[in-house]
Amino acid sequence: MNICCIGAGYVGGPTMAVIAQKSPQTRVTVVDMNQARIDAWNSGNLPIYEPGLAEVVAESRGRNLFFSTDVAGEINAADIIFVAVNTPTKTYGVGAGSAADLRFIESVARTIAEVATSGKIIVEKSTIPVKTAETIQKILGANTRGLEFQVLSNPEFLAEGTAIVDLHNPDRVLIGGQKTPAGQKAVQTLADVYADWVPRDRIITTNLWSSELSKLVANAFLAQRISSINSISALCEATDADVDEVARAIGYDSRIGPKFLKASVGFGGSCFQKDILNLVYLCQSYGLPEVAAYWQSVVGINDWQKKRFAAQIVKALFNTVSGKRIAIWGFAFKKDTNDTRETAAISICRDLLEERAEVVVYDPKVPAEQIRTDVLGKGVENDRLIIVDSAEAAAVGAHAIAVVTEWDQFKAIDFEAVFADMPKPAFIFDGRNLLDLEQLRKIGFNATGIGK
Numbered sequence: 510m511n512i513c514c515i516g517a518g519y520v521g522g523p524t525m526a527v528i529a530q531k532s533p534q535t536r537v538t539v540v541d542m543n544q545a546r547i548d549a550w551n552s553g554n555l556p557i558y559e560p561g562l563a564e565v566v567a568e569s570r571g572r573n574l575f576f577s578t579d580v581a582g583e584i585n586a587a588d589i590i591f592v593a594v595n596t597p598t599k600t601y602g603v604g605a606g607s608a609a610d611l612r613f614i615e616s617v618a619r620t621i622a623e624v625a626t627s628g629k630i631i632v633e634k635s636t637i638p639v640k641t642a643e644t645i646q647k648i649l650g651a652n653t654r655g656l657e658f659q660v661l662s663n664p665e666f667l668a669e670g671t672a673i674v675d676l677h678n679p680d681r682v683l684i685g686g687q688k689t690p691a692g693q694k695a696v697q698t699l700a701d702v703y704a705d706w707v708p709r710d711r712i713i714t715t716n717l718w719s720s721e722l723s724k725l726v727a728n729a730f731l732a733q734r735i736s737s738i739n740s741i742s743a744l745c746e747a748t749d750a751d752v753d754e755v756a757r758a759i760g761y762d763s764r765i766g767p768k769f770l771k772a773s774v775g776f777g778g779s780c781f782q783k784d785i786l787n788l789v790y791l792c793q794s795y796g797l798p799e800v801a802a803y804w805q806s807v808v809g810i811n812d813w814q815k816k817r818f819a820a821q822i823v824k825a826l827f828n829t830v831s832g833k834r835i836a837i838w839g840f841a842f843k844k845d846t847n848d849t850r851e852t853a854a855i856s857i858c859r860d861l862l863e864e865r866a867e868v869v870v871y872d873p874k875v876p877a878e879q880i881r882t883d884v885l886g887k888g889v890e891n892d893r894l895i896i897v898d899s900a901e902a903a904a905v906g907a908h909a910i911a912v913v914t915e916w917d918q919f920k921a922i923d924f925e926a927v928f929a930d931m932p933k934p935a936f937i938f939d940g941r942n943l944l945d946l947e948q949l950r951k952i953g954f955n956a957t958g959i960g961k
């Protein structure tokens with residue numbers, strides 16, 4: 510069995526590395542048009558940071574796992590082609606700001622149609638709007654001189670930072686296919702690949718459209734829980750209730766469950782906002798404005814939460830941060846990743862810079878240049894944005910520390926020493942409810958958390 514995956518990103522790389530690890534008899538090649546990314550996958554310095562990934566890649570690379578820019582050659586050699594290209598929010602024309610931009614998906618479908626000399630199973634791994642398989646099928650059907658293609662939907666549910674654990678032990682693998690004999694045969698072929706390590710009862714099969722839609726709905730429900738608890742965090746602050754206690758109390762109800770109830774500075778990452786906006790756009794296009802408005806509010810609360818956090822800092826610092834140094838601890842959208850896409854840190858840094866603060870950022874995994882580009886834009890300079898290489902260095906001379914990413918190392922910091930290096934009153938705003946506020950208050954900090 511030959512598998513090719515188009516797109517060597519956060520999904521294509523780790524997913525294929527695990528298939529290669531678990532199915533040594535399968536030859537897996539990940540292709541991308543980005544030469545630098547492929548070179549990095551072939552080097553000792555992988556293009557993404559993910560705990561355990563380097564070990565998994567090392568086990569199979571050169572044996573049955575390959576990274577290449579030979580897109581046409583590998584398409585031709587493959588029995589199954591995974592499509593894991595990016596599907597960002599459209600920034601132009603109809604649907605700008607909410608619809609998914611499917612130009613990379615369409616371009617892949619056209620490339621397959623152009624170069625394939627035998628029939629194949631095409632697997633949608635990217636997150637796409639419901640009915641995308643129909644588009645792919647039409648492009649293939651119109652261009653492939655009668656070759657037999659089956660399009661399957663197999664959305665990816667891994668979360669960054671825990672990608673390898675999630676891939677090794679998924680809650681479920683979802684496969685959608687056509688209800689024809691050929692469609693069902695393709696579904697079984699793909700199910701057999703996963704069955705090398707995933708128990709059969711966790712491999713769920715549905716029709717194509719349920720599978721495509723389930724991915725958007727799963728993300729919408731997960732993000733909705735975060736916006737729900739974040740909305741309650743504001744009420745907790747107004748009433749002296751504690752959001753962690755409220756989350757624990759409601760989470761004990763088995764119908765609600767304890768996960769994904771951690772109040773925060775707001776969700777980030779490349780998926781939640783993009784996928785909800787995509788869902789909103791779909792609802793609007795299908796004439797369901799009330800449903801669209803319901804899901805739009807999940808993003809609305811998230812935007813508000815990010816703004817609220819920065820505004821609270823300004824307010825607590827006597828309504829001005831002009832000329833004051835603010836330490837930002839953590840920039841990635843969550844711990845254990847170097848990904849900064851849609852991280853709340855961008856909005857928070859921008860708001861504080863706008864208030865003329867000196868913003869000093871430390872993140873253990875995000876390169877300085879990435880932080881600069883994210884906050885200011887490519888090539889733009891601002892002396893008031895400073896990037897340092899330790900949390901302690903960021904805090905020297907700072908009027909306040911804002912914890913934006915929940916990196917474990919922040920829990921082990923010597924706060925007495927940090928306190929000594931800060932002008933007084935010294936503030937800590939814990940945007941992740943990571944630290945022991947009582948302990949910090951004993952040292953002398955003005956310490957506050959979200960929903961506390």
Ligand SMILES: NC(=O)c1ccc[n+]([C@@H]2O[C@H](COP(=O)([O-])OP(=O)(O)OC[C@H]3O[C@@H](n4cnc5c(N)ncnc54)[C@H](O)[C@@H]3O)[C@@H](O)[C@H]2O)c1
Binds near residue numbers: 520540543617669
């Ligand atoms: N990041 C996640 O945690 C995650 C999880 C589940 C699903 N998804 C979905 O998976 C998809 C990919 O996400 P990602 O984070 O891996 O994106 P990414 O941007 O990290 O990687 C996509 C890669 O595809 C390549 N590419 C685009 N068009 C190509 C073409 N025509 N030929 C060859 N290569 C091409 C790009 O160069 C890029 O390297 C998206 O639809 C996303 O919504 C992402």
Ligand SMILES: O=c1ccn([C@@H]2O[C@H](COP(=O)(O)OP(=O)(O)O[C@H]3O[C@H](CO)[C@@H](O)[C@H](O)[C@H]3O)[C@@H](O)[C@H]2O)c(=O)[nH]1
Binds near residue numbers: 769776
């Ligand atoms: O209780 C919580 C849980 C998460 N977050 C934040 O929510 C964001 C997203 O976190 P998470 O879902 O863990 O990471 P992602 O990598 O974005 O994964 C989501 O998006 C992926 C891409 O679609 C899906 O595959 C995953 O199932 C889905 O969890 C991050 O900023 C987290 O800090 C909170 O604020 N509170």
